[in-house]
Amino acid sequence: xxxxxxxxxxxxxxxxxxxxxxxxxxxxxxxxxxxxxxxxxxxxxxxxxxxxxxxxxxxxxxxxxxxxxxxxxxxxxxxxxxxxxxxxxxxxxxxxxxxxxxxxxxxxxxxxxxxxxxxxxxxxxxxxxxxxxxxxxxxxxxxxxxxxxxxxxxxxxxxxxxxxxxxxxxxxxxxxxxxxxxxxxxxxxxxxxxxxxxxxxxxxxxxxxxxxxxxxxxxxxxxxxxxxxxxxxxxxxxxxxxxxxxxxxxxxx
Numbered sequence: 001x002x003x004x005x006x007x008x009x010x011x012x013x014x015x016x017x018x019x020x021x022x023x024x025x026x027x028x029x030x031x032x033x034x035x036x037x038x039x040x041x042x043x044x045x046x047x048x049x050x051x052x053x054x055x056x057x058x059x060x061x062x063x064x065x066x067x068x069x070x071x072x073x074x075x076x077x078x079x080x081x082x083x084x085x086x087x088x089x090x091x092x093x094x095x096x097x098x099x100x101x102x103x104x105x106x107x108x109x110x111x112x113x114x115x116x117x118x119x120x121x122x123x124x125x126x127x128x129x130x131x132x133x134x135x136x137x138x139x140x141x142x143x144x145x146x147x148x149x150x151x152x153x154x155x156x157x158x159x160x161x162x163x164x165x166x167x168x169x170x171x172x173x174x175x176x177x178x179x180x181x182x183x184x185x186x187x188x189x190x191x192x193x194x195x196x197x198x199x200x201x202x203x204x205x206x207x208x209x210x211x212x213x214x215x216x217x218x219x220x221x222x223x224x225x226x227x228x229x230x231x232x233x234x235x236x237x238x239x240x241x242x243x244x245x246x247x248x249x250x251x252x253x
Contacts, residue, residue: 018153045222050246077213087120129188
């Protein structure tokens with residue numbers, strides 16, 4: 001039993017660490033350089049995009065009885081993520097127009113409605129955890145997806161910490177909000193482990209396709225929403241390395 005639980009626990013802890021990594025900054029004034037933050041955002045976006053096509057899309061359509069129905073759920077996921085964007089103002093994309101909205105290189109203090117932000121981020125994190133683990137002669141962790149979520153969570157956690165500081169949230173409350181967000185992906189994974197096995201293959205395919213739609217919207221926004229018209233060798237290198245790593249991990253999975 002422990003041999004089944006330990007890999008799942010490690011995966012959950014790594015995913016939660018992506019958010020909680022920046023909690024010490026709640027009581028400080030340190031910030032990352034915009035260039036480093038941008039590269040981390042690009043890496044997460046490229047990794048998620050690669051995972052969609054090398055991992056999740058094949059899983060969804062291989063087990064699908066109706067390709068049209070499955071594809072419809074990809075579109076539904078895209079629409080739901082657009083709605084989530086209105087709640088979060090795009091914070092799960094990582095960019096969030098950092099320079100203007102979290103006080104970088106500006107003296108303007110901004111305050112943000114945290115209820116909509118936390119609600120949207122929690123919904124997003126919950127859904128992306130659904131295909132993270134499955135039963136196949138034991139619990140099997142989708143390692144490429146797990147790594148993609150971790151890379152994706154790191155810039156989100158950083159930007160959320162900056163926004164909590166801008167709202168002058170106390171350290172204890174800030175850590176509680178980060179922890180709440182951090183456990184949403186494991187909760188989504190537990191739903192996938194307990195509910196989806198009891199459903200038909202088509203329902204499982206639609207659930208994965210729905211997550212594909214969410215991740216496609218997020219990953220494409222991460223790569224193309226922010227100064228995508230400016231060529232950068234560093235960003236191109238990060239994207240290519242992320243794609244190669246996804247392919248290698250998918251073949252070895």
